[in-house]
Amino acid sequence: MFISEQLISLFQGLGSDFINCIKLIDSLCFEQAGTELNKIRTVIDSQNTKWSNERDEVLNEVYLLNRFVDLLSSYSAIWMNIAESKLTNSWNSLQDSMDHLRSVKKISNGTEMRLLDFLENQLIDLEKLYPYNMFFSMGVKVDWFECSICGKDIDSIECEHTKGELYRGKVAYGIAKNIGYVDHVGIVKYPADKRCVVQYDDDGPQFEVLRYVTGLLTSQKxxxxxxxxxxxxxxxxxxxxxxxxxxxxxxxxxxxxxxxxxxxxxxxxxxxxxxxxxxxxxxxxxxxxxxxxxxxxxx
Ligand SMILES: [Zn+2]
Ligand SMILES: [Zn+2]
Incomplete structure (x- = not known):
């Protein structure tokens, strides 16, 4: 997963904490898992000053490590929300996890970690239990997108950055400038953001299958x-x-x-x-x- 010596030893050092965290999530001890994850974040942050002058690859790996912690944290939130019957919220945590998982997979350069593959397959199937086949997609008129790294127009030749790529531990993305009126609201099957969904009540009939999962979790089956x-x-x-x-x-x-x-x-x-x-x-x-x-x- 990592190439720099520093990050490899840090990741190994945190190894038992990560394993502990996953075990806590699996035992439905979400609050404790959150505490453990915060401890891990503190350890990573305490190294930050050491890294400020580091090579690009090292900074990108620090970013990767942080996303890995985010992934575990949103993964914990999925199961916590399902266990507490907060089903609409669990959908948002699921989408957050998918986003973190994809960025971790992308940066880790195909170094297959068993956990990542396992989580990806599990989340893809978990997604199918939700009643969302239709999503809202909004058409917004935007004048231009400012590059998050250099501040220039990200689509112009003056900006040397590529959307979604990492530069010294930071992702380049476009910040919408001069957002105009909403052009149209469409209902689509494959949206850019799956969080724009038709809202159902958590106790509505649409969540019947997920409530069954809630029951399986809370009865420890x-x-x-x-x-x-x-x-x-x-x-x-x-x-x-x-x-x-x-x-x-x-x-x-x-x-x-x-x-x-x-x-x-x-x-x-x-x-x-x-x-x-x-x-x-x-x-x-x-x-x-x-x-x-x-x-x-x-x-
Ligand atoms: Zn740029
Ligand atoms: Zn009839």
């Missing part, structure tokens, strides 16, 4: 790290509305048509069924424990 993947299938069940009638009788559904021309074949209905497949990582390999297994701190 499932732990965050054991949520492995989803299995979708079609099942049939008896239609509760169905009434067997003489073929020429008026149909029970109120359509006014004859039974034989209407609901005669609707005795059973198909519905979507989702299985949550769990996996106990702890039991798969002896010693170490699941968290240590996922987070392989290279020696």
């Amino acid at each position: 499932m732990r965050p790290l054991s949520f492995h993947h989803l299995h979708f299938s079609q099942r049939t069940k008896k239609n509760p509305e169905f009434k067997k009638l003489p073929r020429n009788a008026v149909c029970f559904c109120g359509s006014g048509r004859k039974f034989k021309k209407c609901c005669i074949s609707k005795e059973f209905v198909e519905f979507d069924h989702i299985d949550i497949v769990t996996r106990e990582i702890d039991k798969e390999e002896d010693g170490g424990g699941g968290a240590a297994l996922l987070l392989q701190i290279d020696e």
